[in-house]
Amino acid sequence: MTYCLGIITNTGLVIAADSRTNAGVDYISTYRKLFDFSKSGERVILLCTAGNLSITQGIVSELDRDLKTQEEINLHTLPSMYEVARYIGSKLRKIQELDEKWLKKDGIEPQCSMLLGGQIKGQDPALFLIYSQGNFIHATRETPFLQIGETKYGKPILDRTLSFNTHLEAAAKCALLSIDSTMKSNISVGPPINLVLYEKDTLEVKNWLKLRLGDPYLAEIRKLWEECLKQGFNNIPNINWQHRTSDTSEDILID
Amino acid sequence: MTYCLGIITNTGLVIAADSRTNAGVDYISTYRKLFDFSKSGERVILLCTAGNLSITQGIVSELDRDLKTQEEINLHTLPSMYEVARYIGSKLRKIQELDEKWLKKDGIEPQCSMLLGGQIKGQDPALFLIYSQGNFIHATRETPFLQIGETKYGKPILDRTLSFNTHLEAAAKCALLSIDSTMKSNISVGPPINLVLYEKDTLEVKNWLKLRLGDPYLAEIRKLWEECLKQGFNNIPNINWQHRTSDTSEDILID
Numbered sequence: 001m002t003y004c005l006g007i008i009t010n011t012g013l014v015i016a017a018d019s020r021t022n023a024g025v026d027y028i029s030t031y032r033k034l035f036d037f038s039k040s041g042e043r044v045i046l047l048c049t050a051g052n053l054s055i056t057q058g059i060v061s062e063l064d065r066d067l068k069t070q071e072e073i074n075l076h077t078l079p080s081m082y083e084v085a086r087y088i089g090s091k092l093r094k095i096q097e098l099d100e101k102w103l104k105k106d107g108i109e110p111q112c113s114m115l116l117g118g119q120i121k122g123q124d125p126a127l128f129l130i131y132s133q134g135n136f137i138h139a140t141r142e143t144p145f146l147q148i149g150e151t152k153y154g155k156p157i158l159d160r161t162l163s164f165n166t167h168l169e170a171a172a173k174c175a176l177l178s179i180d181s182t183m184k185s186n187i188s189v190g191p192p193i194n195l196v197l198y199e200k201d202t203l204e205v206k207n208w209l210k211l212r213l214g215d216p217y218l219a220e221i222r223k224l225w226e227e228c229l230k231q232g233f234n235n236i237p238n239i240n241w242q243h244r245t246s247d248t249s250e251d252i253l254i255d
Numbered sequence: 256m257t258y259c260l261g262i263i264t265n266t267g268l269v270i271a272a273d274s275r276t277n278a279g280v281d282y283i284s285t286y287r288k289l290f291d292f293s294k295s296g297e298r299v300i301l302l303c304t305a306g307n308l309s310i311t312q313g314i315v316s317e318l319d320r321d322l323k324t325q326e327e328i329n330l331h332t333l334p335s336m337y338e339v340a341r342y343i344g345s346k347l348r349k350i351q352e353l354d355e356k357w358l359k360k361d362g363i364e365p366q367c368s369m370l371l372g373g374q375i376k377g378q379d380p381a382l383f384l385i386y387s388q389g390n391f392i393h394a395t396r397e398t399p400f401l402q403i404g405e406t407k408y409g410k411p412i413l414d415r416t417l418s419f420n421t422h423l424e425a426a427a428k429c430a431l432l433s434i435d436s437t438m439k440s441n442i443s444v445g446p447p448i449n450l451v452l453y454e455k456d457t458l459e460v461k462n463w464l465k466l467r468l469g470d471p472y473l474a475e476i477r478k479l480w481e482e483c484l485k486q487g488f489n490n491i492p493n494i495n496w497q498h499r500t501s502d503t504s505e506d507i508l509i510d
Contacts, residue, residue: 152407156436160484169493176494181411195494207496217495228487229415236479238424239431239450240472241462 001188002033002149004048005178006115007171008127008139009164012200013117016175017048018183020190034194035060037067037075040204044118044125045075045084046196050149051112051132052103058095059114063088081126082138085116089134096132113148117198125200153185154178172197172207180222191218256443257288257404259303260433261370262426263382263394264419267455268372271430272303273438275445289449290315292322292330295459299373299380300330300339301451305404306367306387307358313350314369318343336381337393340371344389351387368403372453380455408440409433427452427462435477446473 004017017034031053037045047063049056066074078084092112100110111132119125127139129146139146141164147155157178162171175195182189190213197207211218259272272289286308292300302318304311321329333339347367355365366387374380382394384401394401396419402410412433417426430450437444445468452462466473 152440153411155440156408156411157484159440160481161488170488172494173488173491177488177491185407185410185414197494197496207494209494209496221491224491225487226415228490229412229484232480232483232487233416233425233429233432235483236428236432236476239427239452239462239464241452241464 001186002050003151003154003179003182003186003189004033004050004115004148005145005154005158005175006048006117006127006129006139006147007145007158007162007166007175008117008125009144009166009168009171010200011168013044013046013119013125013127013198014168014171014175014196015046015048015115015117015198016172016179016193016195018179018189019192019194020188021053022188028188028190030190030192032192032194034196036196036205036208037063038118038203038205039076041121042203043076043120044198044203044205046117046198046205047088048115048148049112050114052108052110055092055095055099055110055112056114058099059088059091059112062091062095079120080123081116081118081120081128084118084120085128085130085136085138088114088116089130089136092130092132093134096134115146115148119198119200119203121203125198150182150186150189154182157181168197168199176221177225180218180225184222191215193218256441257305258406258409258434258437258441258444259288259305259370259403260400260409260413260430261303261372261382261384261394261402262400262413262417262421262430263372263380264399264421264423264426265455266423268299268301268374268380268382268453269423269426269430269451270301270303270370270372270453271434271448271450273434273444274447274449275443276308277443283443283445285445285447287447287449289451291451291460291463292318293373293458293460294331296376297458298331298375299453299458299460301372301453301460302343303370303403304367305369307363307365310347310350310354310365310367311369313354314343314346314367317346317350334375335378336371336373336375336383339373339375340383340385340391340393343369343371344385344391347385347387348389351389370401370403374453374455374458376458380453405437405441405444409437412436423452423454431476432480435473435480439477446470448473 007014114130116128130136144164193211195209262269369385371383385391399419450464
């Protein structure tokens with residue numbers, strides 16, 4: 001499984017991804033899922049992938065090849081993040097079309113999804129979720145984060161702490177805790193964690209953190225968060241059972 | 256959707272359930288999902304249901320009918336919680352067999368699952384998860400909680416705060432926060448919340464809380480928890496980007 005998360009705020013972007021891949025529970029391996037296609041000073045392009053690994057690796061390989069062979073249309077020539085998302089969606093469709101029939105024949109799902117975050121010089125930063133069908137949505141002020149993969153365990157903390165006006169450093173902290181919560185509850189999501197903080201208009205990825213298994217910093221963050229949860233939990237008064245209703249009617253079938 | 260949760264500790268049981276049912280997003284209604292079949296002083300039997308409502312209502316109706324008509328085998332005559340679970344599983348299979356063909360014909364899923372918690376005089380309390388196939392597992396010291404329905408949003412808080420030795424009042428508080436987290440992240444889980452705390456060997460359900468929509472107590476608990484999360488979150492130091500690796504190799508395809 002995978003968990004990737006993108007956050008957009010009024011001052012930039014945060015992108016985070018785990019690195020665990022599994023085919024069943026008995027074949028678990030580590031693959032990077034966060035890729036940096038930026039061109040310093042001109043554009044920042046960050047891509048996270050989830051789903052069928054052969055499909056997503058195929059997409060990344062083609063994006064990279066088009067850059068290296070300087071195709072007319074590539075990640076560094078397209079004029080807007082919207083068109084970059086369209087282009088990546090079309091790569092996804094192409095690779096799926098190539099392989100889908102052969103995968104489905106053996107009951108293998110070709111599904112995948114991606115997060116695309118970045119900024120092109122002179123334009124605003126943008127964050128997209130590209131679906132397995134190649135279509136996509138973008139994050140907005142009202143919904144400033146997008147997730148792919150194993151999204152549920154890490155969503156409560158985002159729902160409770162994030163908004164478009166959250167300080168960028170706090171958003172990065174929040175992303176790390178969201179991934180850590182997911183790793184704690186689902187063993188198929190795991191380190192290394194890649195975490196990127198991009199400050200709007202710098203057009204350069206300066207803050208990239210890679211936390212490996214057993215990293216003392218990750219352990220410290222987890223310990224701090226667990227202590228904070230436990231302490232906060234203890235501070236909440238016990239349940240007031242006086243609220244108990246006399247709802248003990250004979251007929252249990254009618255509430 | 257539904258979220259039901261059962262916790263067993265060394266001093267008793269906590270059972271909690273929401274009350275929202277939906278058929279698609281455009282037909283949402285309120286149904287009780289936590290049923291009390293206890294016989295005071297002799298046995299405590301609490302049942303939570305999730306899944307296809309016509310199937311689960313059918314099961315509860317038959318359990319109730321067998322009690323009222325004093326069938327030889329009913330919830331008050333079976334000699335152990337294990338056999339109670341078997342009996343409920345057989346009811347589930349019976350109702351599914353009756354309806355399955357007609358439901359599947361129109362693409363409707365007959366799936367359901369149940370939590371069963373209780374104690375029979377002279378025996379230990381027990382907590383079971385009955386699957387849609389009628390088989391079941393029970394909670395243990397190592398895994399003291401079981402969930403059905405929309406289980407993921409509410410699991411991180413359980414993973415971080417619960418053990419078999421957790422104080423029963425704390426377990427109840429934890430259950431309430433777990434349900435509240437789920438309601439916050441998934442609109443198809445909603446109040447009233449039914450929450451029961453059962454103290455081992457009392458053979459009576461004394462603590463039953465029903466929290467309706469807009470209940471000030473529920474709002475207060477949520478506010479306290481959000482404040483505690485926010486404060487704890489603020490206390491965690493910002494990310495130390497010094498951990499940044501020089502992992503900016505030219506070839507992005509090899510990590």
